Amino acid sequence: MAQVIAATVLPDEAAPPADTADDTLGPYVCRESDGTAAIHLMVENMHCGGCVQRIESSLQAMPGMIEARANLSARRLRLRWREDALQPAGLVARLNEIGYRAIPFDPDALRDLRAEEERMLLRCLAVAGFAAGNVMLLSVSVWAGAFADMGPATRDFLHWISALIALPAIAWAGRPFYGSAAAALKARTLNMDVPIALAVVLTAAMSLWETARGGPHAYFDAGITLLFFLLIGRYLDSRARSRARSAAERLSVLNAAAARVIGANGERMVPARLLRPGMVVAVAPGERIPADGRIETGTSEIDTSLITGETMPHPAHPGADVYAGTINLSGALTVTVSAADEDTVLAEIVRLMEAAEARRSRYVRLADRAAGLYAPVVHLAALVTFLGWAAVGGMAWQPALMIAVSVLIITCPCALGLAVPAVQVVASGRLLRGGILVKRADALERLATVDTVAFDKTGTLTLGRPRLANTGAVDDAALSLAARLAAASRHPLCRALVEAAGGAAAMAGVHETPGCGLMARIDGDGETRLGSRAWCGIEEDDGTGTGPELWLARPGVPPVRFAFADTLRADAAETVAALRRQGLAVILLSGDREAAVRAVAEELGIDDWHAACRPQDKVARLEALAAAGRKVLMAGDGLNDAPALAAACVSISPADAADVSRTAADLVFQGEKLGAVVEALSCACAGRRLILQNFALAVGYNLVAVPLAAAGLVTPLIAAAAMSGSSIAVTLNALRLRLARGAIAP
Amino acid sequence: MTVLVWLIPAALFLGSIGLAAFLWALRSGQFEDLDGAAERILYDDDPPGKEDKAR
Numbered sequence: 001m002a003q004v005i006a007a008t009v010l011p012d013e014a015a016p017p018a019d020t021a022d023d024t025l026g027p028y029v030c031r032e033s034d035g036t037a038a039i040h041l042m043v044e045n046m047h048c049g050g051c052v053q054r055i056e057s058s059l060q061a062m063p064g065m066i067e068a069r070a071n072l073s074a075r076r077l078r079l080r081w082r083e084d085a086l087q088p089a090g091l092v093a094r095l096n097e098i099g100y101r102a103i104p105f106d107p108d109a110l111r112d113l114r115a116e117e118e119r120m121l122l123r124c125l126a127v128a129g130f131a132a133g134n135v136m137l138l139s140v141s142v143w144a145g146a147f148a149d150m151g152p153a154t155r156d157f158l159h160w161i162s163a164l165i166a167l168p169a170i171a172w173a174g175r176p177f178y179g180s181a182a183a184a185l186k187a188r189t190l191n192m193d194v195p196i197a198l199a200v201v202l203t204a205a206m207s208l209w210e211t212a213r214g215g216p217h218a219y220f221d222a223g224i225t226l227l228f229f230l231l232i233g234r235y236l237d238s239r240a241r242s243r244a245r246s247a248a249e250r251l252s253v254l255n256a257a258a259a260r261v262i263g264a265n266g267e268r269m270v271p272a273r274l275l276r277p278g279m280v281v282a283v284a285p286g287e288r289i290p291a292d293g294r295i296e297t298g299t300s301e302i303d304t305s306l307i308t309g310e311t312m313p314h315p316a317h318p319g320a321d322v323y324a325g326t327i328n329l330s331g332a333l334t335v336t337v338s339a340a341d342e343d344t345v346l347a348e349i350v351r352l353m354e355a356a357e358a359r360r361s362r363y364v365r366l367a368d369r370a371a372g373l374y375a376p377v378v379h380l381a382a383l384v385t386f387l388g389w390a391a392v393g394g395m396a397w398q399p400a401l402m403i404a405v406s407v408l409i410i411t412c413p414c415a416l417g418l419a420v421p422a423v424q425v426v427a428s429g430r431l432l433r434g435g436i437l438v439k440r441a442d443a444l445e446r447l448a449t450v451d452t453v454a455f456d457k458t459g460t461l462t463l464g465r466p467r468l469a470n471t472g473a474v475d476d477a478a479l480s481l482a483a484r485l486a487a488a489s490r491h492p493l494c495r496a497l498v499e500a501a502g503g504a505a506a507m508a509g510v511h512e513t514p515g516c517g518l519m520a521r522i523d524g525d526g527e528t529r530l531g532s533r534a535w536c537g538i539e540e541d542d543g544t545g546t547g548p549e550l551w552l553a554r555p556g557v558p559p560v561r562f563a564f565a566d567t568l569r570a571d572a573a574e575t576v577a578a579l580r581r582q583g584l585a586v587i588l589l590s591g592d593r594e595a596a597v598r599a600v601a602e603e604l605g606i607d608d609w610h611a612a613c614r615p616q617d618k619v620a621r622l623e624a625l626a627a628a629g630r631k632v633l634m635a636g637d638g639l640n641d642a643p644a645l646a647a648a649c650v651s652i653s654p655a656d657a658a659d660v661s662r663t664a665a666d667l668v669f670q671g672e673k674l675g676a677v678v679e680a681l682s683c684a685c686a687g688r689r690l691i692l693q694n695f696a697l698a699v700g701y702n703l704v705a706v707p708l709a710a711a712g713l714v715t716p717l718i719a720a721a722a723m724s725g726s727s728i729a730v731t732l733n734a735l736r737l738r739l740a741r742g743a744i745a746p
Numbered sequence: 747m748t749v750l751v752w753l754i755p756a757a758l759f760l761g762s763i764g765l766a767a768f769l770w771a772l773r774s775g776q777f778e779d780l781d782g783a784a785e786r787i788l789y790d791d792d793p794p795g796k797e798d799k800a801r
Contacts, residue, residue: 049785072782122772130765134758154750161754 025088028104036066038080039088041102043095046075051100058098062086074246077102118242121235124173128228131169132221135162136720139221143717152214159211159218166220170204174227176234192371192416195378199408200227206405209398217402222409222719229727233418240425240441247437248668259290262334272324275337283333286490291324293335300331303492305458305566307639307658313548325639325658330491330516349615349642353664356619356647361626363649365442366691367420374413382407385710403712409719410709415698419730420691426737427687435670436680443666446650447681448688449631453579454622454644456636457590457600460654462566463672464637466493466548468500469565478560482552485510485518485530493550493564494518494530517550526555568600575674576604582681585630589618591640618644635677637661652677683737690737694730701726 031037046055052070055077059068064085070077079091095102138158145155174197181197184190203223211218258269260282267282272290275281280296283289289302301313304326313329316322322335386404389395428438438444455461468474483501486494488510498504510520517531529536529552536553548564569575576586588609590597597611610621622644625632634641634648637657645651645664653665662668669676705722708714714722771777 049782049788052782052785053789070782071779072785073779119772123769126765126768126772130761134761137757157750165758
């Protein structure tokens with residue numbers, strides 16, 4: 001599971017971070033005995049060949065650098081340098097200078113068994129391809145010889161050479177199928193690999209026997225070609241999975257937060273996962289709190305929207321408990337990390353999530369369902385053919401078995417084994433280019449069955465960031481003055497103000513009082529203040545104060561109020577309308593207060609909305625829908641959505657969601673466009689249509705081919721042609737998804 | 747038809763050279779960054795010191 005991946009990204013946690021200047025990098029640097037050191041970095045915004053060249057050449061130019069090699073596919077960078085000449089911190093600083101953000105990681109923790117398995121598949125594929133090509137070359141000679149005057153001696157000679165190539169190749173390259181088939185038989189079930197393994201092995205054995213007695217028909221070419229095609233499918237499948245996995249790993253490395261720990265000799269940066277109870281961390285305004293803990297010093301406001309979905313900030317003072325993932329809004333805090341005990345919000349959420357996941361019905365993939373029908377039918381057809389010829393037709397058992405084997409060969413499961421992975425690779429590749437990561441292999445299939453979409457409000461339908469709401473009520477002069485003050489602060493409301501003013505240069509001499517506001521003297525004109533109601537000396541009056549706000553107070557001018565609201569994503573209304581047009585029901589499940597949820601629901605035209613939902617309420621709602629036979633897509637980002645994401649039929653979350661939620665979600669989309677949900681849905685539906693079409697093609701092909709094979713009319717030439725033809729047909733059909741219109745721009 | 751005795755081993759030998767080359771390329775990590783490799787051919791001036799980093 002992805003949770004495991006997130007945990008394995010960092011190096012051995014028992015090793016304490018070295019207490020040096022660059023101790024964020026320290027644990028990742030691997031030192032060699034010859035005085036060189038190496039580090040692996042993940043470079044977030046390396047997109048093109050130009051980036052690779054810029055990064056490599058500017059790092060190569062540093063004295064002492066031995067090797068700088070970027071991997072564009074995985075967005076990774078490997079550096080090796082002489083330790084006496086360079087400091088690792090300098091390397092990251094150089095990357096920052098040219099505009100790239102680099103994060104260290106431990107390559108051994110990311111390398112897993114699957115990568116080895118993928119290489120094995122590729123080796124098998126190469127051997128099978130080599131053998132198939134050469135055997136086919138010999139087979140073409142034999143087929144041509146049947147029309148010319150090739151003597152039986154030459155034909156047997158060519159058959160023996162074919163056997164010499166095909167038999168070792170079948171034995172070696174078929175291992176992925178034999179292993180899986182044996183495991184299935186041991187568990188007393190049938191999977192797709194059982195008929196495949198049986199067909200390949202029987203073909204090889206019967207062809208060898210035919211060759212040994214000097215018969216005219218050997219099927220070595222059909223056996224090895226079948227293996228080759230199916231290995232392509234197997235490889236594509238594994239490649240799609242590994243691509244999704246590396247995308248998920250990249251996300252978890254990039255989002256791993258660093259914390260500033262206050263120690264005996266000043267502050268040092270430590271990865272958030274290495275925090276231990278009792279450590280004291282400093283959290284500046286605007287930063288995310290790295291761990292659960294208790295406030296030691298400082299007063300501030302905390303944005304808990306990621307945990308509860310609520311947009312109004314909560315006041316925080318010494319002694320209060322704070323949770324990882326919440327954002328410190330106004331004042332600097334120091335927080336003592338508390339033990340991760342069973343009572344934390346996170347532990348409760350994880351318990352709910354596990355319970356929801358356990359209750360969810362298991363999805364059986366289309367290919368597996370089809371294989372469940374396919375395997376018995378094929379075996380039965382072959383058996384009936386054998387018995388029919390041997391017992392009823394009075395044929396000797398050897399030729400009867402030969403015909404039965406030709407039935408097994410001709411019912412090539414390429415629509416299952418090759419076309420389904422091909423559709424999946426193309427679909428997930430298309431979504432990846434649009435910034436949508438498919439994290440689970442069967443997520444797209446489940447997505448195609450969806451009939452209801454449930455949205456969370458804060459951070460999903462909305463951006464989860466404050467925006468200036470009353471632009472019309474504020475005059476431009478006040479806005480630009482306020483923005484120049486605000487540019488001096490990192491407070492989220494101040495940033496929103498600067499953004500609303502279209503950018504502003506910070507004014508000199510601005511003084512910030514944490515938790516209150518900003519103050520500056522302009523031209524000896526008295527104090528100009530920007531901040532809370534109390535800071536600006538305005539009496540409380542009711543009616544206006546319903547959301548986050550800032551006031552601007554100038555001497556001799558009435559104060560100006562700036563109201564902020566969490567605005568909807570730009571295409572939220574469009575997305576909801578598009579989902580409706582596709583006949584999907586849209587519901588809104590939010591943890592926020594009723595007034596805020598009603599406003600959003602009315603703006604988007606969602607009738608079915610629920611406010612003040614606790615995480616267990618959301619799960620209960622989804623399970624009620626599932627019990628009514630609805631397939632629900634849950635879109636959410638907060639920690640409070642994580643159990644619902646796990647409970648839903650399929651789930652999607654934005655890339656900036658809480659770690660737990662992103663891990664629970666089946667798909668993750670990057671960027672601010674909610675339209676990703678529509679794109680993912682339409683791509684999934686197109687993929688499902690193609691898979692079903694391929695099944696129809698395969699059924700049609702088998703309806704024609706199987707009676708011919710059972711009648712004993714299929715010669716090796718016909719078997720090879722029919723099998724290759726059907727494989728190519730289904731694969732080409734799968735690749736049509738690439739041509740589909742509506743592919744989103746990168 | 748005696749020519750087959752020479753021709754078939756010759757064909758197999760040539761094919762196996764291709765197979766060996768592919769397996770070697772796989773082992774030496776040339777399939778690890780297909781996107782990057784496609785771009786690298788376009789760099790016109792290799793920075794000095796790049797020659798010594800055989801993989």
